[in-house]
């Protein structure tokens with residue numbers, strides 16, 4: 602059974618159909634990237650999954666259970682987590698304090714430090730544990746944000762352009778981090794523009810265009826598809 606499924610999902614803003622009859626299924630254990638030209642409706646689709654927007658019609662299922670109109674916090678409680686593009690970290694607190702906030706109400710006090718150490722190592726931030734989060738490099742801030750998003754071991758992690766603004770080395774290291782999470786059993790869905798990164802991590806790729814699923818397949822299938830190349834060049838209409 603799919604961990605996440607949308608059925609005939611629709612959303613429009615005024616006359617603009619931003620999500621059009623989207624039937625999408627994400628299998629457990631998959632690393633899936635959502636790509637498409639600017640304005641294709643990727644962020645809107647994410648917001649529908651998270652409950653930040655409500656659809657006009659259609660259904661969203663998580664683990665077979667309908668969550669179409671569930672509140673965002675209810676979805677988080679069920680095991681969905683998200684890393685947005687803009688870091689939601691506390692800049693005036695240290696790296697360690699940020700991770701403490703993410704964990705403290707959820708893990709037993711006697712294992713809190715152990716969990717923080719485990720996350721610091723995973724995020725390559727052990728040396729920077731006392732550093733103020735605001736003083737980290739752009740890439741490190743994104744990693745800390747990933748750490749906060751995965752601190753509670755969600756089953757499904759949504760990432761909105763996780764490598765935006767990163768150097769190629771940081772991007773590659775981020776891919777390795779996400780692959781490690783995936784090996785531990787996490788399912789990932791990422792909106793991404795960087796095709797080298799998509800090639801590094803994606804088992805499956807979905808191309809959105811004018812709010813509809815335009816193509817789906819492996820990265821090799823997608824990059825070999827001339828219709829996909831054409832939409833990026835603005836040559837194909839809806």
Ligand SMILES: Nc1ncnc2c1ncn2[C@@H]1O[C@H](COP(=O)(O)OP(=O)(O)OP(=O)(O)O)[C@@H](O)[C@H]1O
Nearest residue numbers: 614615617619637638639640641642643644645646
């Ligand atoms: N709250 C809103 N009200 C009205 N129009 C919106 C709203 N949110 C998004 N849109 C419009 O919907 C369309 C799809 O936007 P969306 O942000 O989902 O696309 P995107 O694929 O994520 O684009 P990008 O790659 O540029 O982030 C755009 O034309 C956008 O202007």
